[in-house]
Amino acid sequence: MCGIVGYIGKNEIKEILLNGLKELEYRGYDSAGIAVLQDRELSTFKAVGKIINLENKxxxxxxQGFGIGIGHTRWATHGKPTEANAHPHIAEFSNVVHNGIIENYQEIKEMLQAKGHHFLSQTDTEVIVHLFEENLKNCDDSFKAFKKTIDTIKGAYAILLISKKDSTKIFYAKNGSPLIIARGEGGIYFASSDAPLIGLAQEVVYLEDGDIGFMQEGDFDKLQNIQPLNINKSFAQKDGYRYFMEKEIYEQHSVLLETMMGRVSEDRIALENLDRDFFEGIESITICACGTSYHSAMVGKYLLERFAKIRVNVVIASEFRYADFVIKENELFITISQSGETADTLEALKLVKKHHLKTLAICNVDNSSIVRESDRVILTRVGIEKGVASTKAFASQVLVLWMLGVFIAQEKKLINAQEIKEQAQAMLKATKATKVDSKLHERIKRLSKRYLHGHGFFFIGRDVFFPLALEGALKLKEISYLHAEGYASGEMKHGPIALADSHLFTIALMPEHLLFEKIKSNIEELSARDATICVISSQECEVADDMIFIPKASSYMEEFFSMMVALQILALEIAIKLGNDVDMPRNLAKSVTVE
Structure with a gap:
């Protein structure tokens, strides 16, 4: 999604802004730009495509010396990805960058045009800077003009604005989109996530919705809730892998151990900030999420109902918000988001809070908006995930939901000490099952060249392997741009099998410990229609055209995590063979902070 950086200080402004934007590349973007204000001279540079194009300009x-600057990576919402639509946007003497959407921009634009303002872009953002300059005509105070501007606009935003009328200050405002102010030895920094601040800043302030103000040299100590920035830079490096996505697949076994640390022992599951009282009176759960997080929520439904014996409803955040949903008093509302800034999920959370439901967030980013809005949180602890196509975030979300199901069962005394021990051991084995076997990777790499053409893919599975099939199909779609669909295996004969022919690829998930024979019969139905079958299993399947063997396991969840890795690597290798940019696939963004 769009990214913001800003700087006040005496260091080389261009380099700080460019380096900051590069740290935000993982979010996805289609254009980039910076604006620098020094000695009352305002310089703006914008380019379509990768940041290297901006660097060339x-x-x-x-x-040299003191100055201020702002930068932005844009993912198109209003207006196509063109240089004119790229940020920063300029009026006569001011410049602005903005994440989010201004809902009433059209009426503001028409009002400003009637007053003689000329617009260069198709974006909603450009109205902000023109409205600011219009307000300055009737006000000598730049901050009052900025505040009047913010009071007029409606929507979600993180805004940085600079102006020749006040050339030492960066004006800022936040509502529904993340924005951070930080201090380091080199000056004051702004960013829309922690990543650009690592190595530069020591102290940060995570702004809250409704925060508005300005920064200049010496102002940082006036802020509230200053805290240290403690994030390891190594997460932002590829460590010798071809792509961040590949690195993140390989590090799953270690980060999942981090997810379990202090929480899973042989005699109990302990989840910080959660106790029996929090679940007192809860009769049902709704899990709300988008994309990959929605698939992990679907896995969670199986596990929570299986262990905790509680009814679970899984909803897509964008659909939930606009449906005539029915909320029950004794309902727990769980949101899942890698970034904690997913707009649809965040707004759904705000909506149910008005109905006074208990809320729990499963998230990877502490201090994110969803975390701050929720009553309780379980952090997934996997560090920065730079690949747009999620891998370790999905794995950790599933693991957390598994832990949560066993935890609730434990607190409700639905399982005994021996069963808790068995589940703890199964979790540890499942985590170890994500360690990539180099021979498996090489096998999939060789096999992938056979799956580059055809008219599409079916990914099929049953029970928890159905949402895993959905996730496998999504991974392939995201980075290879090949058509793929996930299905519950038993649904083949209810319509999808009409597509089966020799040009259809089927990736079948066949766990030894869960419904093996049922899935096998579904595969035979497809094989009889000449579909090409690739089976992922620890067991030989005679009707398969190709086999990807996973290690023998002692539980279906151990098989789940093994198959998850195989699916991730398969998508990775197919996409690489097709020559695609695996980390930054077209049209996609890492953190979707608009509807």
Missing amino acids: LKDFST
């Missing part, structure tokens, strides 16, 4: 530009 800036090769003859440099700064």
